[in-house]
Amino acid sequence: MERLIPGFMTYLMQVKNASKSTMSSYERDLKRLAAFLDAKGVHTPEDVTATSLNSYILFLEREGFSTATVSRNVASMKSFFHYVCDSNRRLNDPTSQIRAPHIDRKAPEILSVEEVESLLEQPDPGTAKGIRDKAMLELLYATGMRVTELITLKVTDLNQRLSYVICRDGEKERVIPYGPKAQAALETYLKDAREELLKGTISDLLFVNCSGNLMSRQGFWKLIKQYAAKAGIETDITPHTIRHSFAAHLVQNGADLKAVQEMMGHADIATTQTYLNLSVNHVKNVYAKAHPRG
Known part of the structure; x- marks a missing residue:
């Protein structure tokens, strides 16, 4: 079965226009499945049955994989x-009766506007690193982009004249506007800090680490943790917390749900609907606290 996985990866990229993260996850899932089936004596797609696939799902659950991971598998x-069926390698689909486990989606963790403001004030404006960090945090909150999209931005992805940035996730791209505070932070970074961080090297990356190279996801995650601690924020935040806060604050202030979906890059508007539910709960809480008969 494993020999068909490379062809499937090509299909995902060329036909389904799947993101790199989706392709990576699917490839890892399928290689694990192939190894499991191979150990059970099931070596070709034609030999796979619904029973063998259900056995694999039970195996994942016994191994302690989360419901979300099992569902993705x-x-x-x-x-x-x-x-495989479309390629005429078999006629019947063994997954037709397979059902993914139900996932209880937790409400995303978000920061208050005051907490975000405090976080954005923490970087030191007197150092190149602080100027860079300020620009990254401002742009992250102004656009709600994913951390991978942020750290891989090219200088050419930025349109300073019209104040928008082009985000890329695999072959997909979307255009997101940003406001004057992010614009000012970016201008300061490009004028006063980027060249110092590059240390004479040449790069098309917008943001670089202190060695002039690509910043890692883990490095940016640690950076946010440090600034959150300085700001006195007790919530255990990640870059995704700021992404969620961006969307929730937009919806709370009356932004169109479809526009938020496009900026967030959600394939399904049901995902974006979560922020509308948060907004309704926020209004209810405000009402309960402020109304004389709340």
Whole structure:
């Protein structure tokens, strides 16, 4: 079965226009599935049955994989066997009766506007690193982009005249506007800090680490943790917390849900609907605290 995975990866990229993160997850899921089936004596897609796939799902659950991970593995195998059937390698789809476990979606953790303001004030404006950090945090909150999109931005992805940035996730891209505070922070960074951080090297990356190279996700995560501690924020925040806060604050202030979906890059508006629910709860809490008969 594993020999068909490279062809499936090509199909995901060229036909389905899947993101790099989706392709990486699916490839990892399918290689694990192939190894499990191979150990059970199931070596070709034609030999795979619904029973063998259900056995694999039970194996994942016994191994302690989260419900979300098991659900994604089901999505991986369904997509793979749809591809196999479409390629006429087998007629019946063994995943047709397979059901993913139900996921209880928790409300995303968000910061208050005051907490975000405090966080954004923490970087030291007297150092190149602080100027860079300020620009990154301002742009992250102004656009709600994913951390991978932020650290891989190119200088050419930025349109300073019209104040928008182009975000890329694999072959997909979206245009997100940003406001004057992010604009000012970016201008200061490009004028006063980027060249110092590059240390004479040449790079098309917008943001670089202190060695002039690509910043890691883990490095940016630690950076946010440090500034959150300085700001006295007790919530255990990550870059995704700021992304969620961006969307929640937009919706709370009356932004169109479809526009928020496009800026966030959500494939399904049901995902964006979460922020509307948060907004309704926020209004209820405000009412309860402020109304004389609340």
